[in-house]
Amino acid sequence: MADDRPLLFFDSGVGGLSVLAPTRALLPSAPLVYVADSAGFPYGTRSEDEIAARVPALLGRLAERYRPRLIVIACNTASTIALGHVRAALDVPIVGTVPAIKPAALLSQSRVIGVLGTRATVRQPYVDDLTARFAADYTVLRHGSADLVELAEARLRGDLTDPAHYRAVLDGLFGQSGGERIDVIVNACTHFPLVEAELAAAAPHPVAFVDGGPGIARRIAYLSRGQEWPGTPPAGIAVFTATPDPALRPALARYGLTQIETL
Known part of the structure; x- marks a missing residue:
């Protein structure tokens, strides 16, 4: 049977779409879940302690809900501060984002x-x-x-x-x-x-x-080599931690994210 576990992309807002797009181009059959921590946005003005505590806790909830095969922290701020904490907390492959x-x-x-x-x-x-x-x-x-x-x-x-x-x-x-x-x-x-x-x-x-987007996409493709994908991928899911802005819907659809949910 095809493996329908998704790739999960995580950011404070919509920035991680710049990582999702090249990944989707390399792996067009991959099921995708994109998460914007809109309730915590923006991370760049938060303290390191806040981010180090918030990101692993949120990703733990998301891993339980969506059962991803791989998680991409598509945020430089979250990666440089919380990547080690997330890897210690979750038994899922984690790909971070660092300045190129x-x-x-x-x-x-x-x-x-x-x-x-x-x-x-x-x-x-x-x-x-x-x-x-x-x-x-x-x-x-x-x-x-x-x-x-x-x-x-x-x-x-x-x-x-x-x-x-x-x-x-x-x-x-x-x-x-x-x-x-x-x-x-x-x-x-x-x-x-x-x-x-x-x-x-x-x-x-x-x-x-x-x-770093293209390089991260290649890394995701390498880590998922040999894995099965659905013949027809399900609709991509965009998840927000606060009420999503309806004005984002057309842009999300351009990235293949046609189903919108709130955590």
Whole structure:
């Protein structure tokens, strides 16, 4: 019999859709459950202690309810803070999300990289470690923005957003000493690829953007190699921990998530 256990993607909001999309392209038969912890949104302004306690508890409830074959923490903030706690608590394969500093270093010609994330992510020691391992002889400038998370959520709802807001966010990188030499920006929040076109248009000069979504999709495909999938996958499920915004329904449907539930 085909295995109908889903892949479960978890984020504070809709940002993890930037990880779900490349995974769906690689594994089109995979049943999908996408969870937005909308009651806890946004994680980037919460304390490390809050996130370290909240994420494992929520994922425990979700694992009981949906019996996933694999869980993806499609959130840089939650991964850098709570990944170890989740792996210790659950007997399910867990894939985390970390800033794509290694591919950025391979791509950069100027050897000056920008890391754009939430404030909680950019201050994590994990980012220091990635920089030391893969970009030790590069200049790595960081900027944390809660505004950009809100802009990405608004764009997915179909709202118009002001280009000046994106320019203001990017000034946090380009306005730093040496920032004029940035040629690659790491989107170190899964929300940010959802507004990559807006960021590119607002940048003072052409830059490349990289994120972890495609690499995570390949990792999921590797970990699930040889597993059975349903012949016809069921409708994708979007789960919210607070009352879902009806304006998100069309966008969720574009990602194959046509069934909406509340935890």
